[in-house]
């Protein structure tokens with residue numbers, strides 16, 4: 574074949590690649606503990622470029638650049654605000670900050686036209702969640718909330734069983750789960766950073782597991798209880814007991830639309846283990862055990 | 876997972892086999908986000924669902940503080 578013919582082919586191929594799109598430009602805000610997994614995933618993908626990082630403690634971001642062998646051109650900022658003031662060309666950001674810093678940076682991202690992968694829980698308060706959603710509506714950009722067990726094959730199976738009708742009309746759901754000893758440390762246990770304790774950290778996963786299965790009906794009324802007996806006790810929580818200012822246990826009785834009762838308990842620490850997740854109808858029930866440590870565990874269900 | 880049901884008037888249990896697979900959940904969480912950017916959405920785990928999760932968490936915290944049952948209203952967005 575002549576060069577002219579060959580170059581025609583080549584041009585076609587290049588056009589195709591162009592269509593498949595340029596690399597997505599990604600930023601990561603909050604480069605602490607969980608950000609590692611985001612770096613690890615993005616770094617594996619060849620259609621993605623990590624271009625900017627932000628952390629209140631920028632040394633953490635520099636450490637990640639080294640760990641993942643990222644380009645020295647990656648820009649590092651000391652807050653989400655500084656990042657968005659300077660970066661005009663981002664396609665998306667992972668927001669991996671502590672809970673009190675979920676809503677602010679997420680709204681900031683949306684206002685700058687950037688889509689967000691936000692770590693769980695969504696926010697601390699309902700008001701913050703509503704503000705984030707209004708920003709989504711205003712800007713036409715979107716937020717995806719980082720519940721990875723959503724993608725778990727066994728979690729999907731629970732939803733499939735419910736949707737198949739094999740259970741019948743569900744009227745009573747128990748969910749939650751307990752660690753007997755499993756209080757985290759770091760930024761998870763102070764009101765100023767976390768805002769909520771076990772109820773947000775691991776409770777949000779249990780709620781997602783059942784609510785997603787039954788199609789996320791709205792809550793009508795709630796009787797809730799929270800406590801902190803273990804977190805505040807040096808016998809169980811050592812030095813951290815002094816600064817512990819969130820819940821380590823929560824229980825609730827929730828009436829959901831559609832005549833469904835949700836009975837929920839979650840613990841970072843308590844004496845007994847807590848029951849498995851159960852979905853009951855007048856005909857049948859399904860029981861699934863959610864690993865209390867699951868977050869990043871291989872499968873959330875057994 | 877276990878399915879509880881009756882068979883010929885007796886209480887019975889059926890085991891639903893678990894799927895054993897490699898842990899790719901975190902990969903899928905990130906990949907689905909990137910794919911949604913390319914297609915212009917919708918979000919794989921949308922706030923329209925998770926706001927209900929958040930309303931429950933928020934309700935638990937508020938009810939616990941008040942020491943009584945409360946009604947939940949999620950504002951129109």
Ligand SMILES: NC(=O)c1ccc[n+]([C@@H]2O[C@H](COP(=O)([O-])OP(=O)(O)OC[C@H]3O[C@@H](n4cnc5c(N)ncnc54)[C@H](O)[C@@H]3O)[C@@H](O)[C@H]2O)c1
Pocket residue numbers: 602603604605606607608627628629630633651652653654669670671672674678692693694719721759760774868869
């Ligand atoms: N999906 C999972 O499996 C999983 C597991 C662990 C944690 N998480 C979630 O990830 C989030 C972070 O947890 P972590 O353990 O990495 O916490 P962390 O405290 O280790 O990291 C948070 C980082 O965010 C930084 N930060 C806070 N506000 C900021 C701002 N405005 N701009 C820039 N940086 C800011 C802090 O300096 C800190 O380095 C939490 O929401 C947590 O619940 C999810």
